[in-house]
Amino acid sequence: MRAWLLPKHYQGALRMSHGILIDGKYRPVSAAVPANSQVSLNYTADAQAYVPSYQPLPVVYEDAQLLVVNKPAGLKTHPNRADETDTAVNRAAAYLDGPVFITHRLDMETSGLLLFAKDPLTQAIINRQLATKAMRREYTALTAAGIPVSGTIDAPIAHADDDVRKRTVAADGLPARTHYRRLTADDNTARVELRLDTGRTHQIRVHLASIGFPIVGDPLYGDHPADRLYLHATRMLLTRPFSEQPLAIECPPEF
Numbered sequence: 001m002r003a004w005l006l007p008k009h010y011q012g013a014l015r016m017s018h019g020i021l022i023d024g025k026y027r028p029v030s031a032a033v034p035a036n037s038q039v040s041l042n043y044t045a046d047a048q049a050y051v052p053s054y055q056p057l058p059v060v061y062e063d064a065q066l067l068v069v070n071k072p073a074g075l076k077t078h079p080n081r082a083d084e085t086d087t088a089v090n091r092a093a094a095y096l097d098g099p100v101f102i103t104h105r106l107d108m109e110t111s112g113l114l115l116f117a118k119d120p121l122t123q124a125i126i127n128r129q130l131a132t133k134a135m136r137r138e139y140t141a142l143t144a145a146g147i148p149v150s151g152t153i154d155a156p157i158a159h160a161d162d163d164v165r166k167r168t169v170a171a172d173g174l175p176a177r178t179h180y181r182r183l184t185a186d187d188n189t190a191r192v193e194l195r196l197d198t199g200r201t202h203q204i205r206v207h208l209a210s211i212g213f214p215i216v217g218d219p220l221y222g223d224h225p226a227d228r229l230y231l232h233a234t235r236m237l238l239t240r241p242f243s244e245q246p247l248a249i250e251c252p253p254e255f
Contacts, residue, residue: 022034022037022038023037023038024038047099047100047101047120049099050079050089050090050092050093050100051085051090051093052090052091052093052094052097053085053086053087053090053091053093053094054091054094055086055091056091057069057071057088057091057092057095058070058072059095060113060249060251061249063240064118065117065118065119065122065240065241065242066115066116066117066118066122066126066240066241067092067095067096067100067115067116067117067118068113068114068115068116068236068249069088069091069092069113069114069116070111070112070113070114070251071088071106071110071111071112071113071114071233072111073108073109073110073111073228073229074108074109074228075087075088075091075108076088076108077089077102077105077106077108077114078102078105088106088114089102089116092116096118098118099118099119100116100117100118101116101117101118101119101120101122101123102116102117102123103115103116103117103123103126103127103130104126104130104137104199106233107202107205107229107231109217109218109219109228109229109231110139110229110231110232110233111228111231111232111233111253111254112139112231112232112233112234112251112253113137113233113234113235113236113249113251114233115236117241121241122241122242125241125242126238126241129238129239130199133197134238134239135236135237135238135239136195136235136236136237136238137195137196137199137233137235137236137237138193138194138195138233138234138235138236138237139193139194139195139196139204139231139232139233139234140183140191140192140193140194140231140232140234140252140253141191141192141194141204141208141215141216141230141231141232142189142190142191142192142215142216142217142230142255143189143190143192143208143213143214143215143216144188144189144190144212144213144214144216144224145185145186145187145188145189145190146190146213147180147182147185147190147192147208147211147213148182149181149182150179150180150181150182151179151180151211152177152178152179152180153176153177153178153179153180153207153208153210153211154176154177155169155173155176155207155210156169156170156171156172156173156174156175156176157169157170157173157174157176157200157201157202157203157206157207158170158172158173158174163220165220166202166220166221167200167201167202167203167206168206169206169207169210174198174200175198176198176200176203176206176207177196177197177198178194178195178196178197178203178204178207178208179194179195179196179197180192180193180194180195180208181193181194189216190213192208192213193234202220202221204231205218205220205221205229205231206221208221209221209222215229215230215231216229216230217229217230218231230255232251232253232254232255233251234250234251234252234253235248235249235250235251236248236249236250
């Protein structure tokens, strides 16, 4: 279980409840497990109920533990109020016809890969992979022309004083690091690939604006109006839960 990055308190709960079965039977944790045995984990947790929304939600990848969708720009990841019943989580709840567990979030204006877990143990493993940087996320954005070929933006991010929605680079902020690489460019815009080492709110948007190359269509940090925010979660690299198998999921942007 340690190799799967299952947090210790989940390991302890499984041991205390005899929730780990080997070939259908409980065995002491210290006992050797025969080769080719079937390991079952039985864990019960309360899941937040979401009102199902039967609007379209493109599925990019699915297996027994994971659901990965291509979230449209303009759709919230999850509801913040009781009257919000059409978010990506609500649509995922309708698709799965059952519980859905959030692992990470995308800004409403951002499109692309959004990963949900189907059970609480998978959620804990994915969250642990994110915390330990075992999971990598990559994005594609359009910025103003002239951005350097590549670079790293290592700048702490804090709440802005003038707008509760905004963040800003500030010395007393939380550590944040973004790597970028220019893919293509023309006279007006550049297509940029971005990789996160941290996951602060609005991190890519704030970091690119801080170096003078805001994302096209960013209503908070930019000055280049467009029909949408041109930021897309393009690629996920992770380890498949309950295994050591690498898993790469891609969803190219439509821009």
